[in-house]
Amino acid sequence: MSEIASQIATPKNWHKSTYSQADTNCVEVAYVASGGAAVRDTQYRMIGHLTFDNGAWSAFLKGVKGSAL
Numbered sequence: 001m002s003e004i005a006s007q008i009a010t011p012k013n014w015h016k017s018t019y020s021q022a023d024t025n026c027v028e029v030a031y032v033a034s035g036g037a038a039v040r041d042t043q044y045r046m047i048g049h050l051t052f053d054n055g056a057w058s059a060f061l062k063g064v065k066g067s068a069l
Contacts, residue, residue: 016042 014028026042035054041047052060 014040 014030017027017029028040028042028045030038030049032038032051035057036052037057038049038051040049
């Protein structure tokens with residue numbers, strides 16, 4: 001298990017993205033102690049999550065906020 005994966009917040013700390021639609025395309029995010037984040041599909045939580053280090057997560061958010069993605 002990676003260092004980031006071992007630091008994932010408990011399930012109660014997962015939250016639905018404010019950009020998710022009401023019934024479709026929903027994702028949840030949990031921030032990790034190292035500054036990165038974990039992301040999972042709300043409908044398919046059982047298949048796991050993706051983890052991002054702080055640099056990758058920051059670049060992703062910057063791209064989303066700048067409409068590059």
